[in-house]
Amino acid sequence: MTVELDLTIDPVDLTVALVAAPSVSEEEAELADAIERALRSQAPHLEVVRTGNAVLARTNLGRPSRVVFAGHIDTVPVNDNLPPRLVDGVLHGLGSVDMKGGVAVMLHLAVTVIEPKHDLTFLFYDCEEIDAARNGLVRVERDFADWMRGDVAVVCEPSNGVVEAGCQGTMRVELRKTGQRAHTARGWMGVNAIHALGAVMSTLAAYETRTVDIDGCTYREGLQAVHISGGVAGNVVPDAALLRINFRFAPDRSQEQAEAHMREVFAGHDVTVVDSAPGALPGLSAPAARELVEAAGGTPVAKLGWTDVARFAALGIPAVNFGPGDPTLAHTQQENVPVEQITRCARVLRLFVGG
Structure with missing residues (x-):
């Protein structure tokens, strides 16, 4: 059944229509087709391009500033x-x-805001919920780099309708221990690799997380063991063990500084970095970011997690998260959002962009 979208309807009703159109990662084509059709037919004031299952749209009004809105259209299974x-x-x-x-809020603004005070770019992209290398923004940055540029970026991820500034960086490291197999009846003849991880686990248990204030936003770091494996059989002293650790670091640390900190914390152990992504500074001093904070009211808070704001920050573009929904419900069977939050976010962003 072909999905047809009316982008002029109330953003709440538009959200219902979008949710009703399944778009699990790598299966976004039908929804991307519907978004492209709707933008081309209902928003003649926008330049629209398609890349894979990402749809890009923007105004070209010659405004002195540009705001980039970004949102992924895929979901978890x-x-x-x-x-x-x-x-x-x-x-x-x-x-x-x-x-x-x-x-839904982005699509509604794209069609109904005709004379904004900023030029606007809208990026609707695919595959955010799976491997980072598949993320549609990677393709957009590679093939349509100018579409990523702006004075501020607003990623409309769920933030409970509050401006969440920047984001934490994330790093996964592995520690491996080797030993010598032996029969457990004669354990003294072997070297237990799992036991060798005991000192590391003690270090983790005693680790004191750092809290740092940046632009009035409080970021709390975290260091957690997330996986441990080892063992051969119930009667064999294990000769290998693996521990994976996740480090969530404040955006005042670079990836290099975060890695150096991990090597310092686990000095004397062999540390291998297996995955890393930089954080993003709040960027609230940018004029356009201040306008959004003013329109939203309240006090901005730190984003405790990693989002695509980091991709914009890496390009030197201030970026914030702002969208309806409680992020702690993301990926759960109980996903739900008060419709008042959708309505409020649409109202705030319309006030922010004008027109």
């Missing part, structure tokens, strides 16, 4: 949470939080 249900002012369903409420 269905978990008995479709079709959408609207009950007592709350929308339930896969992607209602992460992040079709934010995408």
Whole structure:
């Protein structure tokens, strides 16, 4: 069944329509087709291009500043949470939080804001929920680099309708220990690799996380063991053991500084970095970012997690998260968003961009 979207309807109703269109990662083509058709037919004031299952749209009005809005259209796999249900002012369903409420607000603004005070770019992209190398923004940055440029970027990930500034960096490291096999009846003849991880586990248990204030936003770091493996059989002293650790670091640390800190914390152990992504500084001093904070009211908070704001920050573009929905419900079977948050985010962003 072909998906058809009316982008002029209330953003709440548009969110319902988007949630009803399944778009699990790598299966976004039908929804991307619908978004492209709708933008080309309902927004003649926008330049529209398609790359894979990402759809890009922008104004070219010659404004002195440009705001980039970004939102992914894919979801995690269905978990008995479709079709959408609207009950007592709350929308339930896969992607209602992460992040079709934010995408609906973006689409509605793209079509209905004709004379904004900033030039606007809208990036609707694919494969955010899977391997980072597959993320549609990687392709956009490679093939349409100028579409990523702006004075500020707003990633409409769920933030409870509060401006979440910047994001933490993330790093995964591995520590391996080797030993010597022996029969457990004669354990003294072997060297237990799992036991050798005891000192590392003690270090983790005693680790004191750092809290840092940046532009009035408080970032709390975290260091957690996330995987441990080893052992051969129930009667064999293990000769190999592996521990994986995740480090969430404040954006005042670079990846290099984060790695140096890991090697310092686990001095004397062989540390291998297996995955790393930089954080993003808040960037709230940028004029356009200050305008958004003013339009949203309240006080900006730190983003405790990693989002695509980091991709923009790496390009030197201030970026924030702002969208409807509680991020702690993302990826859960119970995804739901109060419709008032969708309405409020649309109102705030319309005030921010004008027109």
